Amino acid sequence: MFKDATLGQFYPADSILHRLDPRVKLLGCLVYIIMLFSFKGLPGFILVTAFLVLIIVLCKVPFSFMVKGIRGIMILIIIAAVFNIFFTPGDVIWQWKAIKITDTGLRNAVLMTIRMFYLIVGTSIMTLTTTPNQLTDGMEKQFAPLEKINVPVHDVAMMMSIALRFIPILTEETNKIMNAQKSRGADFETGNVFQRAKAMVPILVPLFVNAFRRANDLALAMEARCYAGGVGRTKMHPLKYQTRDFIAYIILFAFLVGVFVLKHFFKYMILGM
């Protein structure tokens, strides 16, 4: 059931991207998204593509592994593209009865598809190269100044890491329960929507019961170890910037500037794209 859920699953490898400080990668993600949605024209597109290719090569994660996780989201992209093609007003270039395709629609659809695809691949590299723990550590550190205005940054980060930690546990548990119920002759694959929804009850009830039990155990274990929130808490591996992190920041900034420069200078060069 969850075999193909590789999207965002950490992929262990020894690459420069894996070693980068999670804060750099978080900011990198933001910069990448800004670049993606602000580029205009072919030169900008080439620059963004160059950036994406660069990180794909650097992260040492097989491209097939990345794409495998995207398959499910492909449907979403296709639906978005179809809506763009057929429902955007503009100059009609092809028509059959009420269905018409316009030039702006076609252009939007292509652009949209590229952007969505790039967005998913680019951001999934973030989670492919960063362990959930690093990720929450990075977020906690990045948003630490917000503590001053009473935002419980540490608590939120702790909740996030616990939630992330529970995903594989609950996945495994779901599989176990499914196997147990299948062994009792349960059938999850056939029947209409209602029958299938009803077939989920024997999975969901034990799953919830176990999840609450686990949450209780965890809370107890944390309290037994005197956990009392973030105040005065130190880290085993505190985040520390290295030279490579500063270089990465410079490269990121260079790409960002590049996109805006190209956008400004080549505004009218490529047929409005």
Added chain:
Amino acid sequence: MSFILDHITYTYQPGTVYAKTALNDINLKIDDGDFIGLIGHTGSGKSTLVQHLNGLLKATSGTIYYNGQDIYDKEYDLKDLRTQVGVVFQYPENQLFEETVMKDVMFGPKNQGFDEKECTLRAFEALKEVHFPDDSFDQSPFSLSGGEKRKAAIAGVLAMKPATLILDEPTAGLDPESRNNLLDLVKELHDKKGITVIMVSHSMEDVAEYVNRILVMDDSELKFDGTPHEVFSHRDELEKIHLSVPAVTDFTMRLSSRGYLAKGQFATTVEEAERMIIDTIHRR
């Protein structure tokens, strides 16, 4: 004739960095009426093997025959196989979901397509078979004690009247008394109903007294297959894979190595050791 496993190999997530071979070329024949102890350490592949026997996992290569039929055949009805091969998973109490114990035990027979009356009858029989206390039949399964929950879960599988019963670490997390009760119960089911039983465990101590055959798994491979006597005679090899023989076997082996018992003589159960020692004393 029951099960024949022919060169079964299974790999988790093949073709990725997470790829891991859990079963490596397993060949095995399981006869009707066998009482088998499947022993191995955590991660040796025993649970994976068990999931092959009722078709929950499909081998990467190799074939399984049940009563002479290839279970990987497209025409083969896996649902039917699952009603004939009942599997009680580790911590089976985690599968309980209904409002009452009775309803939960009826889940299996209902999936088999029996009518309400037959389901109730089967559930009642199964609960009786596991010696479940009568006054708790209509209780919520979540309010039971650990040992009773497990009994209810086992009854849930028994209600389907399987010809083969597989129990994956049935005694894990139980107190000594519930453990003994459960093992006696399994023995009773095997002896009275003649069903084939496969009991997975990581301890020889648990199974030696009950089974007629032991399978030892280590590092995805089947290392030993034989009667408790045959398997325990490989004591040194077993110790190499960090499995120890039962205390009573160890004791009798020491006795024989010091000359108190005949050379090479050892027992697998306490009763056997008792007889052995008394016989030796009488002979002197």
